[in-house]
Structures are given as C-alpha cells and as structure tokens.
Amino acid sequence: MTTYVLGGGCFWCLDAVYRRIRGVTQVVSGYAGGDTDNPNYYQVGSSKTGHAEVIQITFDEAVIPAETILDIFFTLHDPTTLNRQGADHGTQYRSVMLYADNDQQNEFNAAIERAGTIWDDPIVTEVAGLDTFYAAEPEHQDYFNNNPTNGYCSIVITPKIVKVRSHYSDWFIDA
Numbered sequence: 001m002t003t004y005v006l007g008g009g010c011f012w013c014l015d016a017v018y019r020r021i022r023g024v025t026q027v028v029s030g031y032a033g034g035d036t037d038n039p040n041y042y043q044v045g046s047s048k049t050g051h052a053e054v055i056q057i058t059f060d061e062a063v064i065p066a067e068t069i070l071d072i073f074f075t076l077h078d079p080t081t082l083n084r085q086g087a088d089h090g091t092q093y094r095s096v097m098l099y100a101d102n103d104q105q106n107e108f109n110a111a112i113e114r115a116g117t118i119w120d121d122p123i124v125t126e127v128a129g130l131d132t133f134y135a136a137e138p139e140h141q142d143y144f145n146n147n148p149t150n151g152y153c154s155i156v157i158t159p160k161i162v163k164v165r166s167h168y169s170d171w172f173i174d175a
Contacts, residue, residue: 001025002061004069004104005032005130007054007096008077009085014055016144016157017076017164022173023063028056029136029143032098033128041137047090054096056133064171070111073097075167076160079112080121086156095123098130105129 008014011029018027031044034051044051059069077085079095097112099105108127116123135141143150144157165172 001058002066003056003058003100004066005054005056005098005100005133006073007033007052007094007098008073008079009053009093009095010088010156011053011055011136011140012143012152013085013157013160014057014073014076015142016153017072017161018055018057018069019142019145020161020165020172021059021064021069021072021168022171023061024057024059024069026056026058027142028133029140030054030056031134031136032130032132033096033126037132038134041140044092045090047092049092051092051134052094052096053092053136054098054133056135066107067111067114068168068171070107071114072164072168072171074111074115074118074123076164078119079115079123079125080119082124095125097125097127098133099127100130 031051032054034049036049039049083094085093097108
C-alpha cells in the first residue's frame, strides 16, 4: 500500500473523487503543512495556522499505478491558481503535495512535469516534506456521501466528479 498527502482546495472535493477510484483503500480528510498542533477546521479556515486542507489517500499500486493517482489529482483541481480553488480562497486551499520520502518527492515532481503539458498557465503546486498529518473532525470525513443535499456538493463537487470520470472512467467504481 502507498499513502500520499495531497491538497487541492477543499478536501471534500478530493475525498469525493478518490473514494470512487478503484484501488483506493482509504481516504482521510485532514490538515497538514502548517505550524499549529492539532488544528481544527475553524483555525485552519482562518489562514493563520499555515495548514492546508488535504487528504491522506492510501491505495494499492497492484491495482492502480501511482502515476494515475497523481494525474487524477491534476485533473481534479486547478494547480495554476495560487491559494484558490474557485470561490474558495486562502492558504488553506493551496495546491500542495506533501512527501514522506525522496521517492515521493521525485514522483510528485514528475507528476507536475506531466501536468505542465495539459495546463496553459504555470503550475504553482507546492511540493514540501510532510511533518504531521492531522485528521479532520468526523463531520468532514466522506462529506459528499454523507451530505448529498448540500448545495456545495451539487454545485462544486458533483461537476468535479463528472470531470474526472470523463477522463478516467476505467478507474471509477460506484460509490
């Protein structure tokens, strides 16, 4: 099993997509990349902790290649906007890849190079070492599936699922 920590705006969006990908065994929404111990959603939302909303994704490379997981990441969000995804803005919504070791750092940099061929603007995704991942509160886990009538889910998350499904339909499972 391989585990990555990735941030691409609101963690609910990444969580919703990756839960639908074959080979993904676990997705945990959380916070990383900051300097406050045990931050909560409201502290991170203030942009004062330095943390980004991220997911910790675990997947089986015997089922899905790491490159595909990372290419989905660069399809799922706009890696060319600094500290912003759509209407969400602040450092907590930055595009970030937090590596656990040199191999992951190299994989992340290679993914950025691949993504650079499909985006017109320069990619601003931060690549940094992972210090600590903090799981978000229970209400933020599997948010899309647990809140199907929420307006944010239908207006923001559903189109992202549709977009990724259109490019990676072979990897989607029903969820």
